[in-house]
Amino acid sequence: MPVSIAQDGTKLWQRRTSRAEWLHYAGWFALLLLFVFTWQVMTRDTIWAFVLDAPRQAADIGSRMWPPRWSYMSAVWKPLWDTINMATLGTLLAVAVAVPLAFLTARNTTPSARFVRPVGLLIIVSSRSINAIIWALVLVTILGPGVLAGILAIALRSIGFIAKLLYEAIEEINIEPVEAIRATGASPQQVLAWGIWPQITPAFAGISVFRWDINIREATVLGLVGAGGIGVNLESSLNTLAWPQVTLLLLVILGTVVVSEWVSAKIRHAII
Amino acid sequence: MLVIENLTKRYATGDLALEKVTLSVPAGQVVGLIGPSGAGKSSLIRCVNRLVEPSEGTIKLGDLDLSRLSRRALGQARRRMGMIFQEYALVDRLSVMENVLSGRLGYVGFWRSFFRRFPQADIDRAFAVLERVGLTDHIDKRADALSGGQRQRVGIARALVQEPDLLLVDEPTASLDPKTSRQIMRLIVELCAERNLAAIVNIHDVALAQMFVQRIIGLRKGKVVFDGPPDGLTPDVLTEIYGAEDWTATIRKAEEEDEQAAAVAPAVLARDTPMVTA
Amino acid sequence: MSAVSRRWTPPPLIANPVLRYAIYGGVALYLVVAFGTVELNWARMSEGVVRAGRLFAGFLQPDFTSRWDDIQAGLLESLTMTVTSTIVGIILSVPFGIGAARNIAPLPVYAFCRAFIAVARSLQEVIIAIFLVVLFGFGPFAGFLTLAFATIGFLAKLLAEDIEDIDPAPLEAIRATGAGWWQVLVYAVLPQVAPRLIGLSMYRVDINFRESAVVGIVGAGGIGATLNTAMDRYEFDSAAAILLIIIGIVLACEYASGFIRAKVQ
Numbered sequence: 129m130p131v132s133i134a135q136d137g138t139k140l141w142q143r144r145t146s147r148a149e150w151l152h153y154a155g156w157f158a159l160l161l162l163f164v165f166t167w168q169v170m171t172r173d174t175i176w177a178f179v180l181d182a183p184r185q186a187a188d189i190g191s192r193m194w195p196p197r198w199s200y201m202s203a204v205w206k207p208l209w210d211t212i213n214m215a216t217l218g219t220l221l222a223v224a225v226a227v228p229l230a231f232l233t234a235r236n237t238t239p240s241a242r243f244v245r246p247v248g249l250l251i252i253v254s255s256r257s258i259n260a261i262i263w264a265l266v267l268v269t270i271l272g273p274g275v276l277a278g279i280l281a282i283a284l285r286s287i288g289f290i291a292k293l294l295y296e297a298i299e300e301i302n303i304e305p306v307e308a309i310r311a312t313g314a315s316p317q318q319v320l321a322w323g324i325w326p327q328i329t330p331a332f333a334g335i336s337v338f339r340w341d342i343n344i345r346e347a348t349v350l351g352l353v354g355a356g357g358i359g360v361n362l363e364s365s366l367n368t369l370a371w372p373q374v375t376l377l378l379l380v381i382l383g384t385v386v387v388s389e390w391v392s393a394k395i396r397h398a399i400i
Numbered sequence: 401m402l403v404i405e406n407l408t409k410r411y412a413t414g415d416l417a418l419e420k421v422t423l424s425v426p427a428g429q430v431v432g433l434i435g436p437s438g439a440g441k442s443s444l445i446r447c448v449n450r451l452v453e454p455s456e457g458t459i460k461l462g463d464l465d466l467s468r469l470s471r472r473a474l475g476q477a478r479r480r481m482g483m484i485f486q487e488y489a490l491v492d493r494l495s496v497m498e499n500v501l502s503g504r505l506g507y508v509g510f511w512r513s514f515f516r517r518f519p520q521a522d523i524d525r526a527f528a529v530l531e532r533v534g535l536t537d538h539i540d541k542r543a544d545a546l547s548g549g550q551r552q553r554v555g556i557a558r559a560l561v562q563e564p565d566l567l568l569v570d571e572p573t574a575s576l577d578p579k580t581s582r583q584i585m586r587l588i589v590e591l592c593a594e595r596n597l598a599a600i601v602n603i604h605d606v607a608l609a610q611m612f613v614q615r616i617i618g619l620r621k622g623k624v625v626f627d628g629p630p631d632g633l634t635p636d637v638l639t640e641i642y643g644a645e646d647w648t649a650t651i652r653k654a655e656e657e658d659e660q661a662a663a664v665a666p667a668v669l670a671r672d673t674p675m676v677t678a
Numbered sequence: 679m680s681a682v683s684r685r686w687t688p689p690p691l692i693a694n695p696v697l698r699y700a701i702y703g704g705v706a707l708y709l710v711v712a713f714g715t716v717e718l719n720w721a722r723m724s725e726g727v728v729r730a731g732r733l734f735a736g737f738l739q740p741d742f743t744s745r746w747d748d749i750q751a752g753l754l755e756s757l758t759m760t761v762t763s764t765i766v767g768i769i770l771s772v773p774f775g776i777g778a779a780r781n782i783a784p785l786p787v788y789a790f791c792r793a794f795i796a797v798a799r800s801l802q803e804v805i806i807a808i809f810l811v812v813l814f815g816f817g818p819f820a821g822f823l824t825l826a827f828a829t830i831g832f833l834a835k836l837l838a839e840d841i842e843d844i845d846p847a848p849l850e851a852i853r854a855t856g857a858g859w860w861q862v863l864v865y866a867v868l869p870q871v872a873p874r875l876i877g878l879s880m881y882r883v884d885i886n887f888r889e890s891a892v893v894g895i896v897g898a899g900g901i902g903a904t905l906n907t908a909m910d911r912y913e914f915d916s917a918a919a920i921l922l923i924i925i926g927i928v929l930a931c932e933y934a935s936g937f938i939r940a941k942v943q
Contacts (some may be wrong), residue, residue, distance in 0.1 A: 163765050166758040170818045178815035185813050213712045257928035258921060259892045260803060262905065266917065269909045270729040272722035279716070308489035308555075311449050312562055313478035313506025321514055322502050326493040349804040353895060368807065378805070385800055497686060516688045523686045540689045 188372060196379060197372035204361060205382055210275050211357035211384070214350065215343035218282025223336050226287045230294035237298055237324065248291075253286075255288025260346040264355040278355035282343050290335055297331035298324065333399040341392040348381045401427040401598040402448070402566055407457035409443050409622075417443040419622040420457070427565070428596045430589055432609035432630075435619035436642050441602040444619070445568040448600070449481045450474060461566060478505035482559025484588070486571035488551040490558075492544035495562075496535060499543050499554050500526045503561035522561075529557045533587065545665045549580040556587060567592065567599035574604065581605070606650055608631065680762050729914070736918030745908065745916045750902030753923065755818045756890040759900055763822045764886050767829025768879050774830055775837030782841065782859075782867065791834070798831025807893040818899030825893070832885075836878055837871065844870045880935030884928050891924055 214328035234250030258259045271277045301324055311322035351359020358377060365373040402425040404516050409418040417440040424430050433441050446452035448459055450466065459466040461480060469477055482503070490499050504522045505513055512518065518526075530536055533553040538546060543554060552572060559567060569588060573581035585601075589612050592599045603609045609616060610630040618626030618633075618641040635647040690895070692698040777783045777791035801825055810820040844867060852866040894902020901920060908917040 148683065159765070162761060166761040169754060170762055170822060173817055174819045175815055175817075179819065182813040189809075189812065213715065216708075217712055217716070253929055253932075254925050257888060259888055261892050261895060262902065262921075262924075265895065265906065265909055266733065266921075269912065270733060271726040272719060274719065276717050276718060276723075298780040304485060304487055304489035307451055307493045308483065308485055308558070309491070309502055309505065311451060311478055311481070311483040311568075312503050312558070313475045314502070315475060315505075315510060317510045318505045318513055321490060321510070322505060323493070326491050329493060342774075343803055349802050352804060352808075381802075381805070382800060397702040495689065498688060520683055520685070526682050527684075539686075662716055 147192045147397045157323060165377060193371040195372065196375040197370075198376065200373045200376050201380075204358065204377065207351070207356075207358040207361055208384065210278075211347045211351075211359075212344065214275055214278035214282055214355075214357055215340060215347040217390075218279045218345050219286055219336065219340045220284035221279065222290055222339070223285040225283070226294060227259035227332075228293040229287065231320070233291065233293040234298035236301075236303075237320070248295075252288040252291050252295075255284055255286075256292060257391065258285065258286075260285040260343075261350060261353060264350045265353045268354040273354035273356065275356035278347060278357055280348045281350060281355055282347060285345060286339050286345070290339055293335045294328065294332060297328045297335075301327040330399070334396055335397075337395050341388050344388040345385055382399070401425055401462065402450070402600075403458075403460040405458045405460075407444070407447060407459060408455050409440070409452065410455045417622050418447065418454075421619075421622070421676055422622055423572060423617060423624060423627065425566075425598045425600060427598050428592065429615060430592050430599045430601060432613035432616045433602045433617060434604070434606055434609055434641065437604075439619040439641075440622040441619055442570055443482075443622075445570055445602060445671055448566075448568055449478050449483060453678055475506055478653050479562055480564050481566045481568055482562045482564035484552070484555050484567065484569040484572050487576045488555045489574075490543040490551055490554055495540050495542055496530070496546070496554050497526060497539045500530060500557045500561050503558040504560070505522060525561050525563070526557075529560045532560070532591070533557045548576050549584065552576065552580075552584050553587070556584075556591070562589065565597065567597050567601075569599060569601040571604065573603050573608065581608060582611075584663075589613070606638070649677045723825060726773040729912075733918060736914040736916075737922070739915060740919035740922050741913075741915035742919045745904070745913070748904045748907065749916070749920060749923070751897075752894065752901040752920075755821075756793075756887065756894070756900035756902075757927075759818045759821045759825060759890045759893075760883065760887045762824035763890075764879065764883050765827045766822075767882070767886075768833060768875075770826070771830045771837060772875075773835035774834035776842065776863070776867075778834055778838035779841035781844075781846075782863070791838075795831050795835050795838075798827055799835065801865035801887050803828050804892060804896055807898045808896050811897045816897045816899070820888060821893040821898035821900055824829070824898060825889055828889065829882055829886060832880055832882060833875070837875060840871045840874055841867060877935075877939045882937050883935060887927060887931055888924070 217306065229248055232244050233238065233252065235241060235245065238245045238248070254261045260281050263284045264277055267277040267281050267284075271280070305327070306319060306323035309319050314322065342362050347357050347359075349356045349362075351361065352363050354360070354363075358381065362374065362381075365371075365377060404424065405422050407418055408416075408576065409423040410416050421440075421444060423431075425572070435441050443452055447454040448466065450463075451467075454467055457467065461477065464477060466474075466477055491502070494502070499514070501516075501518055501522065504518060504525070507522070508518060509581065516670075527536075530539060533556055535550060535557065536555055538550065543551065546554065567588070572588060573584055576584060585608060588599065588601065591597065601613060613630065616626065616628065616630050616633060617624060618637065620641050625640050626632070638647040638650070639645065690698060692701065774791050774794065777787045780788055780794055783791070798867045806827060807820060807824040808889060810823050814823065848870070849866045852862050857865065890900045891902040891905065894904070895906050897903070901904035901924065905917060905920045907912075908920060
């Protein structure tokens with residue numbers, strides 16, 4: 129009890145009971161210990177001379193990066209186009225897989241909560257846990273470098289993302305209209321298309337466009353592991369220490385990200 | 401038309417919602433189902449179209465035994481029963497017309513309905529009922545752009561376009577203001593008379609029920625404790641249904657309103673043509 | 679009842695027919711052209727099918743043992759990187775978040791914090807990691823800095839939005855008692871935003887773990903480096919083991935964070 133009565137009869141107020149207070153401090157102390165321990169493990173092999181040297185290095189690279197090499201732009205258009213395609217086609221592919229997956233996984237639409245739903249959840253978690261660039265690393269080894277590996281990598285990562293948000297939206301729908309459609313004698317597929325789908329279209333549109341926006345960002349770096357797009361140029365420019373080209377590429381990436389954010393905001397406004 | 405015998409519903413939690421309910425409703429009769437919350441009114445009408453599975457007993461619609469139908473046959477049987485809901489249960493993002501046409505889903509195939517290519521006969525039916533309930537001007541509006549009374553009219557139109565034999569009506573006025581409530585109740589009763597429909601109307605407003613329906617059934621704890629004409633609702637009967645309370649005011653109110661309604665009937669009718677929107 | 683049959687078709691999504699068909703046509707054209715520029719190397723892909731089979735077999739029979747030392751070292755780096763960067767990121771995101779909230783921060787501070795957040799958010803972690811590896815050398819320290827930087831961008835923005843959305847009434851009330859700026863912060867602002875801050879921080883733990891696997895690819899230490907090596911050597915069974923470990927840990931993090939969030943809120 130936070131309020132207790134002292135021996136002389138006055139009421140004492142504390143924020144927590146003393147036991148809770150102790151647990152509270154013990155928790156923070158444990159967190160502090162964890163931090164100190166992990167910090168020491170992490171920095172065991174750190175060469176502090178490099179760290180101390182970093183500001184000078186930064187100044188040095190900074191001076192070599194400016195001005196950007198604008199003439200390199202002519203070589204960037206094609207990879208930029210590839211980058212946008214990887215994001216767009218990957219997102220479309222992911223949507224095509226994620227929509228049925230979401231319906232199979234949502235508690236209120238799954239054909240079997242015992243068997244199908246856990247499998248769906250497993251697929252979603254596996255897809256979500258691995259970043260696009262790691263999927264790309266794996267796929268480039270399997271399929272060889274190129275845009276196809278990039279598209280599939282984007283799709284594999286996005287399936288889980290879209291399916292998760294979508295099945296949560298499906299689980300939150302209003303059940304009454306669904307009952308009403310069922311009561312008219314509609315078949316289960318019609319109940320899905322007329323009762324449930326219209327309720328989740330705003331969520332669906334929002335989620336897909338949001339993921340496309342993220343995917344543009346992701347697609348810019350997939351080339352670092354050989355999956356096509358503007359990242360390939362970034363990789364080769366970094367390897368040859370062509371800093372002015374790196375600057376140009378960073379500017380292009382930044383510009384693309386800003387434009388895609390603007391486009392996705394526009395589309396979301398138009399649809400919802 | 402509808403014959404229910406010994407209907408019992410026990411939920412998985414063990415709650416007994418309905419116990420040996422027996423009643424029958426002839427064509428053209430509107431029955432008001434009253435009772436306290438949790439008396440099983442909602443379970444009763446949902447057992448009829450099997451949105452809730454009955455545990456025991458038989459439910460017959462004409463010669464058809466609803467309680468033992470396969471899934472496919474149930475779909476066909478549901479086409480003969482229109483349902484109207486308390487919160488209207490419209491699909492908000494579909495247009496008024498699409499909501500009404502959803503009443504024909506049991507008659508058209510999946511892809512036809514998916515691409516909104518309904519037979520012209522269904523379109524004609526939909527236009528006719530929309531005109532009857534007074535929503536001709538709102539056909540392509542989204543359902544969530546309408547007022548409560550208009551939304552309930554869409555719900556009624558959706559049930560009517562099924563061309564049902566029976567209407568199941570679940571608290572049609574609980575979300576509406578008093579005036580709109582009366583308009584909606586009047587519309588339902590008129591439509592049942594025009595089309596010779598049997599109807600079961602769940603309603604918690606005793607005065608409103610007395611005003612419009614020909615027969616009242618009182619449920620208490622899943623059992624039928626009253627079945628008779630509206631006049632038969634004496635304070636004793638109401639006490640049996642709802643528990644002890646001073647009921648004279650409720651009954652007097654209903655009578656007065658009845659008289660008032662009779663006195664201003666022509667005016668009300670004029671105001672309440674379907675074109676008037678709530 | 680109307681005697682004449684009236685036709686009805688659903689109203690189209692885009693009312694203007696010219697614009698509508700222009701958009702449909704444009705989308706179709708884009709898809710055709712985009713698919714056309716995807717270069718498919720069939721010879722390489724048929725080779726890939728065999729490899730995909732091996733990777734899939736690897737998932738069924740992952741090999742945890744033969745590279746266990748590498749996996750263990752990578753995992754340890756990833757986990758320590760996650761913990762340190764999350765804690766440092768949270769601690770630093772609080773002042774940045776407060777500084778980026780228009781209703782309590784003075785304008786110059788606001789502008790600076792917003793600019794910092796914008797930069798941290800718009801650059802991909804991998805790109806930041808590349809630069810930090812160049813500056814600070816290979817190893818988990820660069821990874822730690824990358825993740826801490828990204829955490830600040832993520833948390834400070836959400837925190838700032840939360841603070842801007844708080845109920846002004848308690849703020850006024852505490853101010854009216856004559857409390858100073860710090861007291862307002864501690865008594866009126868923090869209690870309102872703390873539960874969500876804790877929830878978001880938990881969420882960030884598993885994002886940081888996932889990202890820690892990524893930054894390893896460009897040399898910033900962690901399990902990603904181990905995975906990279908395994909893929910380079912075509913050791914699909916070890917790679918599958920690493921992927922399964924990542925999935926398992928993310929799953930555990932999500933479960934734990936769900937539990938903690940339920941407790942806090």
